[in-house]
Amino acid sequence: MTDVMLLWDQSLLFEKLFLEHKIKCQRIAPENLGTPFLPPCKCLMIPTGFANPAYTKVLSGIERNKKKLERFVEKGGILVIFGPMVSEYNYPWLPMDLRYVQKQMSANICKANEHNAQCLVDDTEAEAEFDGYFADAEGDIIFKDESGNALMVAKELGEGMIIATTIHEFPSGDFLKWAVQTAKRTKI
Numbered sequence: 001m002t003d004v005m006l007l008w009d010q011s012l013l014f015e016k017l018f019l020e021h022k023i024k025c026q027r028i029a030p031e032n033l034g035t036p037f038l039p040p041c042k043c044l045m046i047p048t049g050f051a052n053p054a055y056t057k058v059l060s061g062i063e064r065n066k067k068k069l070e071r072f073v074e075k076g077g078i079l080v081i082f083g084p085m086v087s088e089y090n091y092p093w094l095p096m097d098l099r100y101v102q103k104q105m106s107a108n109i110c111k112a113n114e115h116n117a118q119c120l121v122d123d124t125e126a127e128a129e130f131d132g133y134f135a136d137a138e139g140d141i142i143f144k145d146e147s148g149n150a151l152m153v154a155k156e157l158g159e160g161m162i163i164a165t166t167i168h169e170f171p172s173g174d175f176l177k178w179a180v181q182t183a184k185r186t187k188i
Contacts, residue, residue: 003180005035005188009056014047014170021173023180026033030061033188036066041185044069048131048168051052051084066093068188074158076184083131083166091164096155098164100134105129109151112141117154117163119174123169124172129168135156159184172181 003135004018004090005024018025036165041059050062081091089100105132106129117150121128124143130151133144139155139162152165160183 002039002041003177003183004045007050007058007062012047014045017170017173018176019093021049021176021178030065032056032067033061038188040185040187041077042185043080043179044072044188045053045080048082050082051086051089054089055085063093069093070095070157072084072186072188073160074152075186076078076159077186077188078081078160078179078183079162080171080179081164083168085131091156093160095157097136097138098134098153100132100166101135102132103132104131104168105145107145109143109145112144112150115140115142115154117152117175118142118159119178120152120165120171121167121169122172122174130166131168132166134164134166137164139164143156157187160186 003023006027008027009029051059079131084100087102091098104177106127133149136155139152139153141153143152144150151167155162
């Protein structure tokens with residue numbers, strides 16, 4: 001059984017992270033979303049750069065599958081989205097308001113609210129790299145930068161959750177384990 005699916009169209013270094021933590025991961029292309037042969041999973045991750053054609057061609061497939069992604073979350077899945085790596089982006093395929101502005105920096109992150117997903121980073125007191133911030137963010141702001149800009153947002157939807165972040169680092173093993181333990185296995 002697959003625990004996490006990475007929505008991407010080519011091999012990623014990111015995939016090795018799951019092997020290190022003994023989490024079953026499968027990379028899928030967006031055209032496979034909703035097909036009867038795709039196994040259920042608990043967490044769907046969309047890596048950094050999904051909206052930038054220099055990195056990948058997955059965006060149109062993500063946008064076409066808006067309803068399938070929403071149903072996945074409503075039924076108990078966790079959708080984790082990293083930064084799009086374009087100057088501005090509005091996430092028209094998410095059932096929430098979210099507007100990204102690209103600004104690559106390294107700075108201290110600040111906890112905005114207590115949330116189990118804060119384990120995304122190992123040390124919340126340390127400096128982190130991020131590729132932008134959310135100028136508009138519907139949901140619970142989890143992390144912000146020193147200027148008060150949102151860096152991580154979580155929104156519950158049905159039985160699941162959407163987590164969007166601009167933190168430009170691999171998620172911690174604790175975060176991956178939390179997502180797999182928290183989410184319900186469901187079809188996309």
